[in-house]
Amino acid sequence: MSVSQSFKFRYVPSLKWVALIVAALVLLPIVAVLQQAAFVGNDLWLHIWQTVLPDYVSNSLLLMLGVGAGVLMMGVPAAWLAAMCQFPGRRWLDWALLLPLAMPAYIIAYTYTGILDYAGPVQSGLRHLTGWGYGDYWFWQVRSLSGAMAMMVLVLYPYVYLTARATFLEQSSVSMDVARSLGYSRWQAWFKVAVPMARPAIIAGLTLALMETLADYGTVQYFGVATFTTGIFRTFYGFGDTAGAAQLAAVLLLFVVTLIVVERWSRRRQAYHVKAQPRATATAIVLLGWRGWLACCVCLIPVVFGFIIPAGQLLWWTLFEAHVQWSSFWQLAWNSFYLSALAAVLAVCLALLLAYAQRFYPRQSVRHAVTLAGMGYALPGTIIAIGVMLPLAWLDHRINDAFTWLGWSSPGLLLSGTLVVLLMAYCVRFLAVALGGIQSGLGQVSPSLDESAKGMGRNAWDVLRLIHIPLMRSSVLTALLVVFVDVLKELPATLMLRPFDFNTLAVRAYELAADEQLVEAAPASLMIVLVGLIPVLILNRAINRRRQRG
């Protein structure tokens, strides 16, 4: 990025300030929560330290390790196969691999528990066939740490798949051809050229998956795995102790900072830029015979376990066992849809702003601000919700004071009681997702292109319009899609911040599932999945168009 240092457009200083302000606004809620950590006044921390903290730390670490290894093993090979090869079923597996994105982790956890539990169809069938009883055989406990890992891998691998596939697609297959001509075998070329070149994108996806893992509450709580998130909830709710919860949240943030530092370190001094060259020369590697079927299997497994089985079970429950009131469902689906769309557009705009500020004004201050702005992703929704409410409620109170002072009647809560507070919470929570996608897209646009454009007397707007927008389209679309789906699935902040008489699909699904009516929760869960499919399909069409054009 050193090239762009000398490269400054006229509007850039104001962009820097806008970016710093945006970052500050996004950070405000996190700071608001963390400053509560300063109120130490009881022996609670000692109690936590002595009794439960070791469990929280070890479980959270193990979970991250398991999920990290799992999403890499599922996401990367599938992404490469889908992007670069030709094999049976590739056309539909290419987009089917995205489907688990629409599946919230807590819902897949409920569903698999229903299927694999002692009383579920699998074990019952097994006992029926063999005549065994309880204790006669060993069966995997789905409600366990390993179960939580499996559930999260199944729904989080698409983050790696998405980012990795986007880079593989933009990688010219010429590099592979060159590697082959230099005597590397296909496998060597893959490990020595394709993967290292895609590493920034893969790690960006992995970081997202791990942050999501750290922030998860629904799954670990349901499976009875004590992690940092459940600990924060227990301290905050059980003990009603904000300071203690904030201290735990601070430790959680340490995890996140470590993660971000590791990510930065892993791509130190590396900036991969592809030439803005259409992939016209790219020829898919054709896999024939058993190789083709093996590739098909590699891509099919995540789809089957991450989507087809759980969605099938939800469909079964919805059709044959649940009592559905479809009339109220359209309202819920519409609420979920427009809220997610608004939040996605907002988050992506903010992310573009930050990413461009960083590109055109690569100073320490901007870089740190942008990095910090993404931290909200690893915090549980509830913590974010409280963080957003603190400043907004304060502002509301000041507005009310002003009205009273002027002798008018109180306007009530203009910000903290409306959708404004929800949108802000979503932005804080999911900005990292948008940023990850945009930055990896922007990173691939070589600064020399900007340079040449400038040399030809073009201004920043022209550079954006003529070079960046066409090159960045798939990254922006990806970012929009991922934020949209994330907001659609988001539960704790929505539950806590929504206005009166406003429900979403996730809220409905949660209420029924929390009331231990899994079957009744199925229709709403299925609807989340279906609404989430819409952007997946749109994105898929856009990518296909690009490919055909190319």
Added chain:
Amino acid sequence: MLLLKRCLVVASLLLFSAATLAQVNIYSSRKEALILPLLQQFTADTGIQVKLLTGKDDALLRRLALEGMASPADLLITTDVARLHRAKQMQLTQAVDNGVLQQVVPVAWRDKDHHWFGVTSRARPIVYAPGRVAVEQLGRYEDLADSQWRGRLCLRSSDNVYNQSLVAAALIANGPEQTLNWMQGMVANLSKPPAGGDTDQLKAVAAGICDLTLVNTYYLARLQRSDSRVDNAVAGQLAVFWPNQSDRGAHFNISGMALTKASKHKQHAIALMEYMVSEQAQRWYADVNNEYPVVAGVPMPDVLAAYGQPKADTVSLTRLGELNQQVIKLMDQARWR
């Protein structure tokens, strides 16, 4: 953005006019399905509009606290006494000096300072598999720590507030040291780590993973009355045992309501509170969610009556709320997840 603007305008209009409408705003940790029909009936009867926001107890308390006197909420409805007590402690509620409420709701089921009132009561007895457990083996909650139950007990997580309140009652009866020993004994007896809700514990007992557990009776009643034959079969293998009948009695808790300190529609909110303890509403809860009415004279649903008429622990519910934090610490020490 247009939508957002429209929402803002609508919201502010609503808020501006809020004070003048015949309206009650509720923050409820009761699920929508278990309160909305009742509220709709109330609106039909009185013409008072009701707005509902559901959520988790503590999240609602936190929101109420942050909103302060500007909060639109008039009424807080929760499913456990510990949270009602916490709301009172956080000074989010106000006393309701109302003849109907004080007359109809028995002293045991309401706050002595009139801050909160019970709406329904729930029992948490032992549920066991009669085929594998003889009634004579059962006695008190305290006996669940016996070594005869090694590997035979299922318990829900200690995050669950029903368990917290049950342990609080034991703490009052037995003191911290014995309570800790008792919980350690129970944890040692667990057949699997705590996971899932009350219904999951019932299913585990029916499946033979364990032989007994602690649950609220309406979960068992729900399985019994379910349309699903699988659920009926689970309930068919289980029986209720009322512990501690020769001393303090079985543990009971309440779902309840409180008027918020910030209420702008006090009169209408109190009208709704009165409605919640009317015979009609009490019958509805008994029928729809199989809970015990708090109002004397309202008949118990048949399914609950079949479980028997236990002696209930009459310990002050306020005390259960006060002990909540100490209980959670003890639970952590006992390594009850």
